[in-house]
Amino acid sequence: MIIDFISKVFIVLALIFMFFGVYGIFRFRDFYSRVLISSKVETVGFLTIMAGIMLKTGFGYSTLKILFICLMVIVTNPLSTHAVARSALKSGYKISEENNDD
Amino acid sequence: MKRTFNYVVMIFVFTAMWIILNEKAGPMQIISGIGFSVLSIFFVNYYLLDDDYIDSYFLNPVSLLKYLFYLVFQIYKSGISAIFKISKGESAVKIIKYDSCLNKELAVCLLANAITLTPGTVTIDKTKNQLSILCFQDDEVFSSGSGGKSCSDFEKILRGI
Numbered sequence: 001m002i003i004d005f006i007s008k009v010f011i012v013l014a015l016i017f018m019f020f021g022v023y024g025i026f027r028f029r030d031f032y033s034r035v036l037i038s039s040k041v042e043t044v045g046f047l048t049i050m051a052g053i054m055l056k057t058g059f060g061y062s063t064l065k066i067l068f069i070c071l072m073v074i075v076t077n078p079l080s081t082h083a084v085a086r087s088a089l090k091s092g093y094k095i096s097e098e099n100n101d102d
Numbered sequence: 103m104k105r106t107f108n109y110v111v112m113i114f115v116f117t118a119m120w121i122i123l124n125e126k127a128g129p130m131q132i133i134s135g136i137g138f139s140v141l142s143i144f145f146v147n148y149y150l151l152d153d154d155y156i157d158s159y160f161l162n163p164v165s166l167l168k169y170l171f172y173l174v175f176q177i178y179k180s181g182i183s184a185i186f187k188i189s190k191g192e193s194a195v196k197i198i199k200y201d202s203c204l205n206k207e208l209a210v211c212l213l214a215n216a217i218t219l220t221p222g223t224v225t226i227d228k229t230k231n232q233l234s235i236l237c238f239q240d241d242e243v244f245s246s247g248s249g250g251k252s253c254s255d256f257e258k259i260l261r262g263i
Contacts, residue, residue: 074173
């Protein structure tokens, strides 16, 4: 009963994190700050929602599978963010011009 | 001897992953897990990578766990501070050069990985042990350590890896 409640709290917290992440993407106008904020939705929101699901399912193979997915995400997730930001910089997307647009 | 021990640890980890994916820890799963682990290591050694990777890219499990726990703590800490940045609308960003005190290639890559995972910082480039980090204008987490004078907590953990 208590664990079920805690899991729901985790899921709600994850949704709050995700809400602020999506809100930030719409609020910020420049590309680079959007990249920085989008990584928040990917990591904090995802890990919290997974923690909530782990608590909800109880300890078992499904929990270990979710933990395994989390580890995979932790290893592979930064690669996509890095690739997007780096390719933008290499393509000549200037930071100062972006900030001046604000 | 150390090399054999590293292979045994790898086989143990792969077998554990196989058991988790099969959702059963019977003798058949353990034997097939060990078999597939040995087969996959053999395949990687002979067809995909140089044989020397086992010494270069082996991680100390205790340091790895410490790194993961500290990483999750940092992710949440930065995630909460990012909420304030979003609500204030602080969108100005900058690129800083950060000289890491780490010497091992793998440790520097793990540091870059951790920096990108924490909300509000993205590693853009890496030259030896110098990292180019995209971060918010008022972010002082990594700009304060620039110059390699002092190691951050992440680096202290990664030294053990």
